[in-house]
Amino acid sequence: MFLELKKLFIGESAPVEFSTELNWSEEIMYGQKPFQAPLRVTGVASNTAGIVCLRYEVRTVLKMPCDRCTAETEFEFVRNMEHILVDSLNGEDTGDLIVVEEGLRLDLDELVHADVMLEFPTKFLCKDDCKGICPKCGINLNIEQCRCTDKPIDPRLEVLKKLLG
Ligand SMILES: [Zn+2]
């Protein structure tokens, strides 16, 4: 989706509202396709005393395997983003400014894509205290308890070990 912002930049337009849905179901992150639900983007671009500002919310549900037990889990993903838009740079450092070229059309999809990639979570846990998978037998320890966890060491044996060592 492109936003036409020429009138907004010259102060001849009311705030520009937008709302769109993006389909990224083929997008691959960490070897997975987490965007099985559409991304809903709603926002507004406004010009306040010559400063053009773009605010939007992006919302979706990510499907990712749990980092510890690999169970496929859904994660609510909501971010509120804000950018200052400029039509040219005055040789200053760009900072967080977004330069809108091409006759003041903003490629919203591209901007949302860049933002979501930056904001994409790095940790996925099905629950905070997920017990994960036993490294020895592969059992999901959230569901079953296996017998190969190291047995607690008998304190008497420990003393013996010290004497022998
Ligand atoms: Zn888990």
Ligand SMILES: [Zn+2]
């Ligand atoms: Zn085990």
